[in-house]
Amino acid sequence: MFVVIGTGAGGGLLARELAKEGREVTVLEKGPYIKSKDAFNYYDKYSSDVDLLTTTCIGGATIVAMANMVRALDEELLDFDVDLTDAYEYVEDLVGVHQLDDSHIGKGTQAFLDAGYKLGLKTLKMPKAIREEDCIQCGKCAFGCFADAKWSGKDFVDEAVEAGATLITEAEVTEIIHENDIVTGVKYIKNDAEEIIEADKVILSAGAIGSALILRKSGITEAGREIFFDPFVTVGGYIKDINFNTEVQMAGLVIGENFVLSPHFSSFIRANIPDDNVTDNDILSIMVKTADECKGYVTDDGDVVKINTITDIRYLAEGVATAGFILKEAGVDPNTIGSTVYRGAHPGGTAPIGKIVDSNLETEISNLFVCDASVLPISPGKPPILTILALSKRLADYLK
Numbered sequence: 579m580f581v582v583i584g585t586g587a588g589g590g591l592l593a594r595e596l597a598k599e600g601r602e603v604t605v606l607e608k609g610p611y612i613k614s615k616d617a618f619n620y621y622d623k624y625s626s627d628v629d630l631l632t633t634t635c636i637g638g639a640t641i642v643a644m645a646n647m648v649r650a651l652d653e654e655l656l657d658f659d660v661d662l663t664d665a666y667e668y669v670e671d672l673v674g675v676h677q678l679d680d681s682h683i684g685k686g687t688q689a690f691l692d693a694g695y696k697l698g699l700k701t702l703k704m705p706k707a708i709r710e711e712d713c714i715q716c717g718k719c720a721f722g723c724f725a726d727a728k729w730s731g732k733d734f735v736d737e738a739v740e741a742g743a744t745l746i747t748e749a750e751v752t753e754i755i756h757e758n759d760i761v762t763g764v765k766y767i768k769n770d771a772e773e774i775i776e777a778d779k780v781i782l783s784a785g786a787i788g789s790a791l792i793l794r795k796s797g798i799t800e801a802g803r804e805i806f807f808d809p810f811v812t813v814g815g816y817i818k819d820i821n822f823n824t825e826v827q828m829a830g831l832v833i834g835e836n837f838v839l840s841p842h843f844s845s846f847i848r849a850n851i852p853d854d855n856v857t858d859n860d861i862l863s864i865m866v867k868t869a870d871e872c873k874g875y876v877t878d879d880g881d882v883v884k885i886n887t888i889t890d891i892r893y894l895a896e897g898v899a900t901a902g903f904i905l906k907e908a909g910v911d912p913n914t915i916g917s918t919v920y921r922g923a924h925p926g927g928t929a930p931i932g933k934i935v936d937s938n939l940e941t942e943i944s945n946l947f948v949c950d951a952s953v954l955p956i957s958p959g960k961p962p963i964l965t966i967l968a969l970s971k972r973l974a975d976y977l978k
């Protein structure tokens with residue numbers, strides 16, 4: 579019996595692949611089963627001062643993700659004998675990765691792309707997993723999806739259940755049970771009662787923070803002593819009637835040496851401009867995202883402490899300056915350009931390959947595997963879902 583813990587980028591595909599092969603699979607998910615359109619209610623809260631975006635519900639953070647799908651860390655993973663070439667092709671085909679049709683590129687995104695080309699930057703349309711025929715272009719991708727037009731891990735869990743997997747939601751895994759360093763089961767809490775399920779193989783995909791906590795409780799105490807989160811800010815300003823707030827978000831991409839930029843609406847930008855006549859329709863803004871060093875840690879009660887290094891800040895500053903040039907070229911009033919606070923939405927690196935797991939993603943406890951953002955050895959500084967999906971496909975093949 580396989581037990582998969584978590585239904586986000588890591589867990590969903592593993593459950594699907596194993597169940598479709600006729601394996602006995604039980605999926606334990608801490609959050610509830612919800613409709614995608616309700617996902618914005620399930621963002622987590624952290625009590626430390628870190629501004630970190632994660633969710634607890636079916637599909638994990640993939641359900642609020644922008645469906646951006648790019649390959650990352652190919653070279654770095656080769657150093658750990660992890661070649662994802664075939665797995666990438668499989669998952670790209672499975673989730674339908676493509677650049678959006680021009681019918682789904684709005685005025686603001688086009689202005690971003692045109693400015694990027696004009697400034698000689700490496701500029702392209704973002705590869706996405708969105709079905710244009712269903713997308714209503716509401717601009718609210720990060721709320722969930724009102725039209726179910728985006729791929730999310732929930733799609734794979736539904737397929738797994740259809741293929742015979744058992745899904746237990748609102749089941750918080752607390753510990754992996756093992757004897758003589760071999761997995762025997764999983765302890766979880768459901769309806770305030772402690773339950774135990776027997777397992778031959780366990781795949782831990784509870785996300786960077788959830789997996790670190792479970793590993794620690796299970797005796798792998800080094801988990802979660804370092805963490806990255808791909809810091810980002812959104813920089814933007816005033817441009818009359820651009821209506822960027824209702825476009826498909828993050829449909830363009832500029833790739834810099836130490837950052838990536840993508841058009842992204844934030845209502846915080848309007849709040850920066852002291853003019854009551856400016857509305858959300860008059861804002862064009864750009865997300866600046868960088869790779870950060872793995873400085874920081876997960877506390878025993880699930881909070882995150884993040885330490886920013888000089889290099890982290892330098893990369894962010896380079897990205898912000900470039901975003902400023904693009905905004906000006908796109909027609910934004912330079913006197914109105916401001917930034918949001920510093921945030922993170924891609925926590926990872928808490929159980930890295932080469933330290934906590936081997937190149938088959940197995941821990942020092944036999945038959946306990948980790949497959950989610952935790953295992954990434956360094957910060958990708960770009961959307962990690964596709965890489966996590968490819969790692970899941972590779973692990974599923976290994977387990978099969």
Ligand SMILES: Cc1cc2nc3c(=O)[nH]c(=O)nc-3n(C[C@H](O)[C@H](O)[C@H](O)COP(=O)(O)OP(=O)(O)OC[C@H]3O[C@@H](n4cnc5c(N)ncnc54)[C@H](O)[C@@H]3O)c2cc1C
Binds near residue numbers: 607647648964
């Ligand atoms: C607003 C937003 C937009 C994003 N957009 C993109 C994008 O466009 N492209 C991209 O590549 N990345 C994007 N990301 C990042 C991406 O969603 C995450 O990096 C990715 O989902 C991480 O995968 P994971 O499997 O590690 O964790 P998750 O996807 O978060 O899954 C973890 C799962 O484990 C469950 N869980 C946690 N603890 C327990 C427990 N104790 N017991 C049982 N279950 C548990 C959670 O409920 C969740 O279902 C975005 C993130 C956010 C917040």
